[in-house]
Amino acid sequence: MALRNQVEWALHCCSVLSGLPPDEYLPTRTLAEFHGVPRDYLSKALQALAQAGLVEGTLGPTGGYRLAKPPTEISFLDIVEAIDGESHTFRCTEIRGNNPCLKESEKQFSNICGIARVMRRADDAWRAELRAMTLADLGEQLLVDIPLEILERGQRWMRSR
DSSP states (O other): OOOOHHHHHHHHHHHHHTTSOTTOOBOHHHHHHHHTOOHHHHHHHHHHHHHTTSEEEEOSTTOEEEESSOGGGOBHHHHHHHHHOSSOSOOOOOGGGGOTTSOGGGGOOSSOOHHHHHHHHHHHHHHHHHHHOBHHHHHHHHHHHSOHHHHHHHHHHHHTO
């Protein structure tokens, strides 16, 4: 399973936005430059996040985006689904019915395909893991993983734009 690039971009941007003071916004241009991603495509991802109610945007010289909810209320799953949708990652097309050894009357299955069942359980576990991780949880982990000096340098860089 591969998620679109915009999912990664959205997760990183939301992580950055979670560190903003409540009255500040970051322009798409700044977020795109900071992450080295195409501004137009990032803009589409941020618009999808806004439509999902995860970020809010404003226009004007101090415009940009900020989180629409506290970081404790935004899960990784919220962000992934805002960009990629809520559908399951595996779609069973019932190819087991194409088995040439089956009689026509045997091709009507009353039980779920064993492969589909395993894939659905895996998808549910993946979604549960993403649902359990919030932006606030990530923020705490970043404070452990990244030296404070680097985090502060990034904040200064963004504010200088």
